[in-house]
Structures are given as structure tokens and as C-alpha cells.
Amino acid sequence: DVKVTQSSRYLVKRTGEKVFLECVQDMDHENMFWYRQDPGLGLRLIYFSYDVKMKEKGDIPEGYSVSREKKERFSLILESASTNQTSMYLCASSPTGREETGELFFGEGSRLTVL
Amino acid sequence: AQSVSQHNHHVILSEAASLELGCNYSYGGTVNLFWYVQYPGQHLQLLLKYFSGDPLVKGIKGFEAEFIKSKFSFNLRKPSVQWSDTAEYFCAPQDGNNRKLIWGLGTSLAVNP
Numbered sequence: 001d002v003k004v005t006q007s008s009r010y011l012v013k014r015t016g017e018k019v020f021l022e023c024v025q026d027m028d029h030e031n032m033f034w035y036r037q038d039p040g041l042g043l044r045l046i047y048f049s050y051d052v053k054m055k056e057k058g059d060i061p062e063g064y065s066v067s068r069e070k071k072e073r074f075s076l077i078l079e080s081a082s083t084n085q086t087s088m089y090l091c092a093s094s095p096t097g098r099e100e101t102g103e104l105f106f107g108e109g110s111r112l113t114v115l
Numbered sequence: 116a117q118s119v120s121q122h123n124h125h126v127i128l129s130e131a132a133s134l135e136l137g138c139n140y141s142y143g144g145t146v147n148l149f150w151y152v153q154y155p156g157q158h159l160q161l162l163l164k165y166f167s168g169d170p171l172v173k174g175i176k177g178f179e180a181e182f183i184k185s186k187f188s189f190n191l192r193k194p195s196v197q198w199s200d201t202a203e204y205f206c207a208p209q210d211g212n213n214r215k216l217i218w219g220l221g222t223s224l225a226v227n228p
Contacts, residue, residue, distance in 0.1 A: 004158075042205070043218040058215075090159065102147050102209035102216055106159040 003027070004107035006091050012113045019078040021110050023091030030096040032074035033104065034058075034066060036087040043090065049074055050096075081114045088112075117142040121206050121219035128196050129227050136191040136222050138206030145211035148189040150180055153221075154202045162204070165189065176200070198228045 007022035025032065034046040035058075045058030047066040055066050063085060067075045074093075078085055088111050092104040122137035140146065150162040163174025170182040180191045189206060206219040 040220065042220040045215065092159075101214045102149055102207070103161055103164060104151075104159075104216070105161075108158045 004091055004093055004105050006089075006107040006110045008110050009108060010111050010113075012115065013081050014115055015082060017081050017114075019081050019112065019114075021076040021078075021089055021091075021112070023074045023076070023107055024072050025074075025091075025093040025105070026072065027093065027095070027105070028071065029093035029105070030071070031094045031101055032068065033092040033094075034064075034074065034076045035090040035092065036060070037090055037109070038087050046076065046089075050101075078112075081112075083114050086112060086114045117208070117210055117217050119206055119208055119217050119219045121204075121222050123222045124220070125223045125225075127225045127227065130198055131195050132226075134191070134193040134196045134200070134224070136204055136206075136224070138189045138191065138219060140187050140189070140206075140208040140217065142187075142208055142210060142217070147209040147211070148180070148182060149207045149209065149216065150174065150178070150189070150191050151205045151207060152202050153205070154199075159205070162191070196224075196226045198226050200224060201226045 004025045033048040035043045044060050046064050049055045049068045052071050065077045088109050090109050091107040094104045119140040148165040151159050152162045153159045165172045165182045173179045178193050203221045203223050205221045207216045
């Protein structure tokens with residue numbers, strides 16, 4: 001089974017802190033994604049990557065950055081956390097192939113609270 | 116812009132009742148279609164998918180969905196729900212040009228035993 005592991009299930013940070021959310025997948029997938037999930041807003045794409053060292057902005061990249069130095073690892077960075085970034089963050093991966101990129105494998109999620 | 120609409124935000128059923136969750140999307144081009152499910156306390160997972168061919172597709176746990184191109188719909192169905200089907204269900208068409216998934220807001224299903 002594909003496993004997508006997010007480093008922290010729950011985090012509490014202060015406004016202005018730098019936050020790192022780590023994600024590792026073990027199935028050699030080319031594609032990786034970061035979403036945030038908020039009640040009533042569904043899933044919103046923050047950043048994604050179709051290859052190592054490659055990154056593309058999603059729908060809501062403001063206030064976030066990402067790093068993908070190795071194929072299996074995709075990190076989400078909040079340079080200066082703000083209260084409106086309190087959310088559930090979901091990492092996902094998928095194999096390559098035009099159709100398969102819609103078939104995502106998700107991690108358990110990281111619930112971030114910014115005080 | 117492409118969009119997706121899930122008609123029901125909250126659904127409450129008794130066990131053995133039939134289920135149909137509506138999903139309509141606005142994209143007119145080639146589209147792949149997905150339903151994802153999130154059980155309480157668990158990660159999102161794929162329920163079923165449609166790429167091409169038979170418009171009636173079957174997924175895990177007895178779920179099925181029908182793609183009706185003329186109606187831009189991909190409704191999810193199950194003839195007889197169980198308490199264990201209590202979950203949140205997301206419809207997600209995939210934009211055929213940029214491969215991005217377009218997520219619905221989700222439908223929360225509660226099945227009473």
C-alpha cells in the first residue's frame with residue numbers, strides 16, 4: 001500500500017513563527033501536492049510538484065512556500081504564520097500519467113493552530 | 116472557470132436506505148471524474164474513478180457512479196447504506212488540460228443504525 005506520511009498530526013504555533021510541514025511518500029510517485037482543508041471551503045490547492053526541484057503554485061499560494069529536494073519528500077513552509085493559516089493541511093502524492101495524476105494518495109493530515 | 120457543485124451538504128439516512136449524491140461540473144472538455152471519501156478520523160481515499168468507456172463505474176464498498184455527459188453529472192449511488200458508510204464524500208472532476216482536480220465542497224453523510 002502507498003503510504004504518505006506527514007510529520008506532525010497536530011501543531012500549535014504563535015503568530016510570526018516559521019512553520020515546516022513535512023511529507024514523505026514511499027511509492028516513488030512523481031507528483032506531490034499540498035492542500036488545506038477548511039469547513040465549508042473544501043480542499044484548496046496550495047502548491048504542487050510534478051518532479052524533483054520543480055514546484056508550481058496552486059490556487060492559494062500566498063503566505064506559503066515549498067521545497068522538493070528529493071523525490072519522496074515535499075515540504076510546506078509558512079514563513080511567518082498568521083491566524084488565518086489555522087487549518088488542516090493535507091499532503092498527497094500520485095503516480096505519473098495523464099489520467100493517473102487525478103488518483104491521489106493522501107496523508108493523515110496536519111492540523112495547525114496559529115495563536 | 117471550471118467549477119463543481121455537490122447538491123447535498125448534509126445527508127442523514129437510516130441503514131438499508133438507498134443513497135444518491137449529486138455532482139455537477141461546469142467543464143466542457145475532456146474530463147476525468149473522481150469520488151473521494153473521508154471516514155471519521157481517517158485520510159481521504161479514492162472511492163471510484165471514471166476515465167473513459169462504460170459510464171457506469173463501480174468502486175469500493177458497493178458504491179457506483181454514473182457519468183452522464185449531456186448533464187455534466189457524475190452522481191454517486193449505493194443501493195443500501197450501512198452505518199460504516201458515515202463519512203464525507205467529495206466529487207472531484209479533473210481538468211483535462213492542466214490535470215488539476217477541482218474539488219467539490221463535500222457532502223457529509225450520517226447513517227443511523
